[in-house]
Amino acid sequence: MKITKTFIAIFLSASVLFFSCKPKDSDVQTNINQKFAATPECTGATASVADGVATLTGEVKDDACKNLAGTTATGIKGVKSVVNNLTTTPPPPPPPPAPAVNPDTALTQGVTDATKDFPTVKTSVNNGEITLTGSIKRSDLKTLMQSLNTLHPTKINNQLTIK
Amino acid sequence: MSALQDKYKELIDTANSSGISNLQISEQGNVLHIDGDAPDGASKDKLWDIYNKIDPDYRAGDLVLDVNVAVTSGSKAKVTTDSTNLNIRKGPGTDQEVVGKAAHGETVTIQSKTNDQWWLIKTDGGVEGYTYAQYLSPQ
Numbered sequence: 001m002k003i004t005k006t007f008i009a010i011f012l013s014a015s016v017l018f019f020s021c022k023p024k025d026s027d028v029q030t031n032i033n034q035k036f037a038a039t040p041e042c043t044g045a046t047a048s049v050a051d052g053v054a055t056l057t058g059e060v061k062d063d064a065c066k067n068l069a070g071t072t073a074t075g076i077k078g079v080k081s082v083v084n085n086l087t088t089t090p091p092p093p094p095p096p097p098a099p100a101v102n103p104d105t106a107l108t109q110g111v112t113d114a115t116k117d118f119p120t121v122k123t124s125v126n127n128g129e130i131t132l133t134g135s136i137k138r139s140d141l142k143t144l145m146q147s148l149n150t151l152h153p154t155k156i157n158n159q160l161t162i163k
Numbered sequence: 164m165s166a167l168q169d170k171y172k173e174l175i176d177t178a179n180s181s182g183i184s185n186l187q188i189s190e191q192g193n194v195l196h197i198d199g200d201a202p203d204g205a206s207k208d209k210l211w212d213i214y215n216k217i218d219p220d221y222r223a224g225d226l227v228l229d230v231n232v233a234v235t236s237g238s239k240a241k242v243t244t245d246s247t248n249l250n251i252r253k254g255p256g257t258d259q260e261v262v263g264k265a266a267h268g269e270t271v272t273i274q275s276k277t278n279d280q281w282w283l284i285k286t287d288g289g290v291e292g293y294t295y296a297q298y299l300s301p302q
Binding site for chain 2: 109110112113114116138141142143145146147149150151152153154155156157158162
């Protein structure tokens with residue numbers, strides 16, 4: 001009987017010792033978050049720990065990162081279980097399809113129309129910019145420039161030789 | 164006021180005072196864009212004269228002056244080619260078939276404005292088609 005009591009006493013004190021040795025939730029939480037901070041894939045994940053249960057919240061890049069964060073938290077001493085509530089960033093929407101008509105195509109057509117009567121004028125179109133080379137009579141310059149300005153170009157580079 | 168707006172101040176002031184509607188002044192990549200609808204051809208020409216005075220021969224490449232004469236269907240326009248006839252085409256583009264000609268100095272009726280480049284017109288002789296707007300002066 002006495003032995004049994006002794007055992008109970010030892011067991012109780014061992015229990016107290018055991019519980020006092022258990023890592024504090026706040027320390028566990030700090031350890032997990034430090035580990036997350038050191039793991040680029042876990043950017044965005046935050047852990048909060050209560051009674052040894054680590055709850056992960058936040059948004060990470062993808063499922064692989066979410067699983068890695070879960071495994072990382074599980075591996076920290078003092079974590080009994082992990083509730084992985086991490087969300088993943090949805091993939092970006094697919095890029096819009098290329099416009100059927102390249103704006104430069106429409107602009108080039110407009111430039112072709114505008115310069116039809118000025119065969120000595122050479123033109124090029126790039127990214128909305130019209131570049132004029134070749135030559136033109138001064139009396140025709142205004143007519144040409146007025147036409148080109150209605151085409152909504154971003155810029156007109158006038159390198160014409162004016163005769 | 165930006166340097167560009169300062170440079171073209173006379174032009175902007177004139178645009179403001181000469182009844183240009185829908186006037187928009189903006190800057191994109193060091194190019195000043197002036198857009199709007201002119202009440203008549205004379206107002207547009209005045210702006211172009213000032214443009215040429217500030218930037219002779221339009222060399223600087225820092226302005227897009229997109230002010231066009233507002234036209235209404237049914238109004239008249241004069242053919243202002245140098246001396247030649249004006250092609251009347253089946254569609255809006257120089258790649259379109261020529262369906263008729265309007266003589267230099269002839270007055271035609273504007274049916275509609277397809278865009279700033281091409282207007283649908285009808286001659287007194289009954290030919291209908293698209294002509295290049297640069298060679299038409301609304302009356």
